[in-house]
Amino acid sequence: MSAQKGEHLVIIGGDAAGMSAAAQARRMRPDLRITAFEEGPYTSYGACGMPYYIEGLIEKPENLIARTPEAFKKKNDIDAHVLHRVEEIDLKKKTVLVRDMQEDKTFSQRYDLLHIATGALPIRPKLPGVNAEGIHSLSIIPDSVKIHQEIEERSPQRAVVVGGGYIGLEMAEALLARGLEVSLVELMPQVMSTLDEDMAGLVAGTLKEMGVRLYLDEGVESFEISNGRVAGVKTAKQLLPADLVVLGIGIRPNTVLAKEAGVPLGETGAILVDDRMRTEVPDVWAAGDCVESHHLVSGKKVFIALGTVANKTGRIAGINLGGGDARFPGVVGTAITKVGETEIARTGLNVREAEKLGLDYLTAFNKGRTKARYFPDSGPIAVKVVAEKGTGRFLGGQIVGAVGAGKRIDVFATALHAGLKVSEMMYLDLAYAPPVSPVWDPVLVAVGKLAAKVRLE
Numbered sequence: 001m002s003a004q005k006g007e008h009l010v011i012i013g014g015d016a017a018g019m020s021a022a023a024q025a026r027r028m029r030p031d032l033r034i035t036a037f038e039e040g041p042y043t044s045y046g047a048c049g050m051p052y053y054i055e056g057l058i059e060k061p062e063n064l065i066a067r068t069p070e071a072f073k074k075k076n077d078i079d080a081h082v083l084h085r086v087e088e089i090d091l092k093k094k095t096v097l098v099r100d101m102q103e104d105k106t107f108s109q110r111y112d113l114l115h116i117a118t119g120a121l122p123i124r125p126k127l128p129g130v131n132a133e134g135i136h137s138l139s140i141i142p143d144s145v146k147i148h149q150e151i152e153e154r155s156p157q158r159a160v161v162v163g164g165g166y167i168g169l170e171m172a173e174a175l176l177a178r179g180l181e182v183s184l185v186e187l188m189p190q191v192m193s194t195l196d197e198d199m200a201g202l203v204a205g206t207l208k209e210m211g212v213r214l215y216l217d218e219g220v221e222s223f224e225i226s227n228g229r230v231a232g233v234k235t236a237k238q239l240l241p242a243d244l245v246v247l248g249i250g251i252r253p254n255t256v257l258a259k260e261a262g263v264p265l266g267e268t269g270a271i272l273v274d275d276r277m278r279t280e281v282p283d284v285w286a287a288g289d290c291v292e293s294h295h296l297v298s299g300k301k302v303f304i305a306l307g308t309v310a311n312k313t314g315r316i317a318g319i320n321l322g323g324g325d326a327r328f329p330g331v332v333g334t335a336i337t338k339v340g341e342t343e344i345a346r347t348g349l350n351v352r353e354a355e356k357l358g359l360d361y362l363t364a365f366n367k368g369r370t371k372a373r374y375f376p377d378s379g380p381i382a383v384k385v386v387a388e389k390g391t392g393r394f395l396g397g398q399i400v401g402a403v404g405a406g407k408r409i410d411v412f413a414t415a416l417h418a419g420l421k422v423s424e425m426m427y428l429d430l431a432y433a434p435p436v437s438p439v440w441d442p443v444l445v446a447v448g449k450l451a452a453k454v455r456l457e
């Protein structure tokens with residue numbers, strides 16, 4: 001890139017929030033020099049697809065890559081350097097210290113504008129034996145390649161998944177599909193801690209039906225090792241034999257660089273940004289899993305690390321870095337996954353969260369069908385909704401059900417963005433035809449029940 005071009009935007013992190021910012025900034029400002037540093041071997045990869053690659057639904061990891069550094073150069077005139085780790089940010093000098101991991105040398109790179117998109121890191125518990133071979137986290141593509149390779153080459157028989165969040169569930173399904181016996185250990189008395197206990201119970205039922213051995217309310221204490229490899233998982237109650245272990249016990253924002261440099265963090269421990277994705281330091285921006293968000297329903301700051309948010313906040317940062325004015329309204333906590341044939345979705349506040357905020361709430365529950373009852377592959381769907389007592393303000397919803405159930409959560413997410421009351425949602429003009437829905441959609445039936453409760457209070 002020619003040196004006489006305009007300002008230099010340097011980006012740390014070459015995935016969703018980094019590269020969507022790069023692409024937007026390029027659209028806005030053709031004169032900007034843009035350089036991205038990514039410590040891993042890929043740019044713009046779909047981490048969300050990794051469990052399905054391990055399962056065998058996706059043929060090769062390269063299929064998960066949306067755009068390579070070569071394509072970024074050719075299509076967007078962006079210099080993206082993989083295997084380049086930023087080791088330090090000097091806010092005074094406006095430089096970053098970069099390690100070229102292939103050449104094993106470091107160099108200093110000046111910036112005019114800096115965008116931090118370092119994502120999140122998996123939590124690895126400091127338990128005896130945790131670093132043994134065969135114990136994996138799943139965060140970046142090389143992690144999935146390692147697990148895939150191990151299944152192919154070592155033919156493990158017994159897997160233990162630690163953690164019953166969405167990554168744990170998706171991995172349990174993938175490993176079952178690869179023919180392993182799967183045990184899932186969860187410290188909490190329920191899987192999917194973002195759901196209420198009753199809805200999580202439906203998910204647990206599905207897991208058991210699929211053949212997952214579920215151990216709830218059971219903490220892992222250590223790992224048994226034999227010849228350097230994991231041989232078992234010791235919980236407070238038993239020893240589970242294991243040839244392969246996947247840890248899915250949560251993530252934390254990757255803020256090491258930002259913190260050491262003096263970029264202020266927020267109350268959640270993630271980087272503090274305004275609605276334009278500006279940090280508190282002039283010319284330093286941040287987006288994606290490393291920043292905290294404003295929750296539109298609770299009004300609180302939250303750390304929600306999802307690709308949906310990372311792509312949007314990256315885009316907003318890019319528009320603003322390019323001289324535009326875009327603002328991120330905030331999140332409502334929408335998430336979806338599936339295990340087997342069961343789709344699981346949630347948005348807004350669940351009962352636990354409403355209680356924590358001291359809100360007076362009412363709930364309603366509806367069990368219905370995904371399609372017209374007489375339709376051949378109509379399946380079950382359970383919907384739970386929460387509203388504020390008195391005002392009837394819609395606070396959140398959860399859905400567990402057959403294929404076609406989960407994406408109905410988007411109706412609830414939209415209602416939360418609009419700040420609707422349940423009485424205003426009862427007659428929403430939702431689509432109907434027998435192959436896709438009953439004439440009264442199950443989400444509307446749940447809302448109707450809740451509206452009746454609100455009226456009677």
Ligand SMILES: Cc1cc2nc3c(=O)[nH]c(=O)nc-3n(C[C@H](O)[C@H](O)[C@H](O)COP(=O)(O)OP(=O)(O)OC[C@H]3O[C@@H](n4cnc5c(N)ncnc54)[C@H](O)[C@@H]3O)c2cc1C
Nearest residue numbers: 013015016017039047048086118119288289306307308310
């Ligand atoms: C298994 C799995 C399944 C998922 N499924 C879903 C899903 O179904 N739906 C959903 O919405 N979200 C899902 N997610 C979450 C989603 O992938 C993330 O929210 C999203 O990738 C965040 O994008 P990001 O750019 O903020 O961070 P990341 O994708 O983490 O990218 C940050 C990048 O920065 C690089 N980096 C970090 N530090 C440095 C440094 N010092 N120097 C250079 N580079 C650095 C990292 O190598 C990384 O590539 C899933 C995640 C995983 C792991």
